Amino acid sequence: MIVKTEYKTLSQPFHPEYGSVIGNPVVAYEEYGKREGPVIFITHGGISSHHAAGRYHRDDPVPGFWDAIIGPGKPIDTNRFRVLSANSLGSMFGSTSPLSINPDTEKHYGPDFPKITLIDMVRFHRAFLDEMGVQRLFMMAGPSMGALQTLQMAALFPSFVGSAVAVAVAGRMTPYGMCMHHFMCHALQMDPGFNGGWYEIGEPLLAMRYIHQMVRVYYVSEGIVKQLFWDTVPEGKDAQEQRSRNVKRYLLDGLEEQIEGRDPNCYITILNAINTYDLGRDLAGDYEKGVNRIQCPVLLMNISSDAEFPPYWGQEVADVLNRKLTGQAKMTVIDSPWGHLGCVQEGALLGHHITQFIKELC
């Protein structure tokens, strides 16, 4: 499946919760599948793009993050559904963000980009879907930040969301995840090259190298590092030195390519937005009431070894929903050593559960 990113300029300025106005808001998105089919809306992880499926050209080595799940004959079947996948407000992959031109100053926003919340991101996507002529979603689905946005959309607009699939999820941002986000933001802001956010765009900060090394540790698990870089070295003289070299290479190989174009202001904007996530926040902190606005069937999946979203966070959401309406939420633990990255790495397993979920819906 060959895909491309398109851009939609919204007809109205966007008003973030905490004030300010964003003029000429743009949404970068991809569209796959049957134009007239029921719509499935896909959202992405915090530091990922909206490239969910397919390849940009025939020789493109890496497909979209849920390519195992989305495509012709796949669990989210593009022969049957119209699939839209949109980049989030604040993200560096083409939607309006700190990299965009501020119409007031005709320069890029940089650190002056308005503070946004996870609710803002969801309202931004709702405006996009309205302008795309989508009356109702058959389903909304996403991993990580995309999972949080999925539940938040279903809570804010219950009649708009027909069903929800949330992978690596919680009903409010988790404390351990907040730790990592604050660490990342602080590292970027303290970097000598950060310059209050007015750094040279495209020149990677040293802090970005540190962050992406920690991403490779924290977002997987002990088990996967052992499996990939340890168990593969047979016992013998210098085996342990070889393992140590493997682990070092794991941290550093491809790091420069990975951080290329990664924008610090966009990271800070997105990570702070995720930290505001709490389904009860807009109801004076009444969490249970916040969760219970969700009306649709929900499939929650958490990865057994995920440090950021341990399965009990998904279970908490399922319990609240099922106390109100037995069977509304289905909670599944994906047994995997992939840690948080299991939300994209375990595509086949996730796809299996999504197929079942869609069958039961129809």
Place this chain on the structure above:
Amino acid sequence: MIVKTEYKTLSQPFHPEYGSVIGNPVVAYEEYGKREGPVIFITHGGISSHHAAGRYHRDDPVPGFWDAIIGPGKPIDTNRFRVLSANSLGSMFGSTSPLSINPDTEKHYGPDFPKITLIDMVRFHRAFLDEMGVQRLFMMAGPSMGALQTLQMAALFPSFVGSAVAVAVAGRMTPYGMCMHHFMCHALQMDPGFNGGWYEIGEPLLAMRYIHQMVRVYYVSEGIVKQLFWDTVPEGKDAQEQRSRNVKRYLLDGLEEQIEGRDPNCYITILNAINTYDLGRDLAGDYEKGVNRIQCPVLLMNISSDAEFPPYWGQEVADVLNRKLTGQAKMTVIDSPWGHLGCVQEGALLGHHITQFIKELC
């Protein structure tokens, strides 16, 4: 118990495995308890000091790291035992290290300090104990790096070590721990202020701030961050914002004080030494043979939530030993949300098991 650090200059130069000679080697140590009692030797965690018990003066706010375990009437009873706790070779707390004066150049070693291994650290301590007139240890015990040193000592000098207590332990350095060590070393070495190791001593590098924030995340667990900074905030308006502020404060409060005097070359020396640890390394990688050199009763304790030393690593050592001699090793999982730091934070629980272990030995 008021204690002080003393210094012992060894009578012979020290020869690290990988070559070079360290002249005038010095060991910083503390001694507690009954001078004529059986000797218990304590070793410390990688970035900790040898200050294991007591306080330096009456108003000293923080006691030694195992103060819950070592003292009069405590599990390691100073009314009964002579307790020696020594700083490791390469550590910044007074033993010979990159901060020491190189007799050849009359300047501090800095990055020219010889490469050392975990075996070197243990041989260094053995030389120290010999010169202190210790014929045989009743017990050796330590957390984290100290636990690795304990098993390594018992493997290298089986008749010298009467019993071993190893907390947060493995028989070879773990892959996830190696990740963290490589991250730390790389961050320090890439820091613009590092200057190839010839930085201004005492001026903290920015990388040290990043490292110690990650220490506060990686070396605990999700559960403890939740318990301390999350569950303590009652539900309500702005609760989530308060939690986010708590988590940020957790990362930053006291950070400057914590990194004061932390020496990058010492960190790099120690962390690389830990990465060489493998009980089979000096036997051409024959791990089982390496472990099976240990002759004494062994108590292994791992913390249930430890990401760096998950309990199966301690169990692996116990299994090897018990296959040879049933009951030689006792493996205990300490159920705690404290993660790796449980090896010092769970003093009361650890002490309970140590008391039992000593009873069974006598």
